[in-house]
Amino acid sequence: ETGVTQSPTHLIKTRGQQVTLRCSSQSGHNTVSWYQQALGQGPQFIFQYYREEENGRGNFPPRFSGLQFPNYSSELNVNALELDDSALYLCASSLVWSRGTEAFFGQGTRLTVV
Amino acid sequence: AQTVTQSQPEMSVQEAETVTLSCTYDTSESNYYLFWYKQPPSRQMILVIRQEAYKQQNATENRFSVNFQKAAKSFSLKISDSQLGDTAMYFCAFMKHKLASGTYKYIFGTGTRLKVLA
Numbered sequence: 001e002t003g004v005t006q007s008p009t010h011l012i013k014t015r016g017q018q019v020t021l022r023c024s025s026q027s028g029h030n031t032v033s034w035y036q037q038a039l040g041q042g043p044q045f046i047f048q049y050y051r052e053e054e055n056g057r058g059n060f061p062p063r064f065s066g067l068q069f070p071n072y073s074s075e076l077n078v079n080a081l082e083l084d085d086s087a088l089y090l091c092a093s094s095l096v097w098s099r100g101t102e103a104f105f106g107q108g109t110r111l112t113v114v
Numbered sequence: 115a116q117t118v119t120q121s122q123p124e125m126s127v128q129e130a131e132t133v134t135l136s137c138t139y140d141t142s143e144s145n146y147y148l149f150w151y152k153q154p155p156s157r158q159m160i161l162v163i164r165q166e167a168y169k170q171q172n173a174t175e176n177r178f179s180v181n182f183q184k185a186a187k188s189f190s191l192k193i194s195d196s197q198l199g200d201t202a203m204y205f206c207a208f209m210k211h212k213l214a215s216g217t218y219k220y221i222f223g224t225g226t227r228l229k230v231l232a
Contacts (some may be wrong), residue, residue, distance in 0.1 A: 033219065041220030042118075042205050043159075056217030088157060094218070102149070103220065105159035 003027060006091050006106035013113050018079045021109045023091030025072040030095060032074040033103060034066060037088040049074060078111075086113045116141040118208050120223035127196045128231050131193030134181075139220045143167075146152045146180065147209045148193045149220070154202040162204070165189065196230045203227050 003026035013019050018052035025032050031050045035043035045058035063079040072093070076086055088110050092103035116142045127133035139148070150162040164175045165182050174178050177197075179189045193200055206223040 002145050035220075040224070043206075043220070045219040045221070048217055049221065050217075056219060058219065090159065090222075092159075102161055102164060104161075105151075107158040109158060110157075 003105050004091060004093050004106040006089075006109050008109060009107065010110045011112070013081050013111065014019055015083060015101055015113055017079060018077065018083050019111060021076040021078075021089050021091075021111070023093075024077070025074065025091075025093035026104050027105070028095060029093035030072060032072065033070055033092045033094070033095065034076045035090040035092065036060070037090055037108070038084075039087070043062070046076070048100045081113045085112050086111060092109055116143070116208050116210065116221050118206055118221050120226050122226045123224070124227045124229070126229040127193075129196055130197060131196055132192060132194045132225050133176050133196055133228065133230070135193075135206075135228065137223060138188045139189065139206070139208050139221075141187070141208065141210070144162075145210075147178050148189045149207040150178070150180070150189075151189040151205045151207060151222075152200075153205060159205070161192070165190065168203045176218055193228075196217055196228050198232060201228060201230045203207065 005024045027104045031089045033048040034046040037043040046057040046060050052068045065077045067075045090108045091106045094103045119138045146167045148165045151159045163175045163178050177194045179192045203225045205225045208221040
């Protein structure tokens with residue numbers, strides 16, 4: 001157990017809908033990142049939040065957005081869902097400024113878009 | 115841009131034997147970190163081992179060790195005395211920590227599915 005929890009574990013949505021995924025970071029960690037893992041692929045970096053602001057983003061469109069709350073929990077929001085958004089979404093928390101830091105991952109949310 | 119390549123989609127090994135998973139990467143950076151993560155069917159990514167590029171000594175964690183060849187940009191994982199619980203997807207990952215902004219991200223390979231046979 002890493003102390004990073006995600007909810008829900010599974011979700012089915014219809015194309016065009018909006019979805020919110022949630023993550024509770026490990027205690028003491030001030031940074032959260034989100035990754036998308038398509039079937040048979042490695043995780044792809046979506047974005048990172050530090051002190052409630054986005055401070056890094058991968059190659060994902062603006063309909064992917066997020067929030068980080070003062071208690072270091074986080075949300076990933078996806079608008080106008082597309083079939084290709086079907087994937088496992090992983091949240092990872094870490095402590096920034098700790099050289100050689102590593103991320104601790106949650107168990108993921110499996111999103112299916114139909 | 116950095117890339118990570120894992121050329122072995124699937125591997126199998128007999129219990130108690132040794133197996134080596136391959137990983138190569140491409141970067142122009144000189145300071146970075148390399149990781150091996152394990153993803154069992156439970157889906158949670160678990161850190162197996164970490165290597166800092168400025169350290170020449172290969173990292174070791176119990177039955178897991180790496181062969182880090184910086185010039186060749188190679189980072190293989192050796193699992194000794196394989197156990198049934200080692201069955202999982204293994205991902206090689208690269209990370210460049212941008213200290214100025216605090217931004218960091220992992221770049222993952224496509225993974226190797228390892229099956230340990232009884």
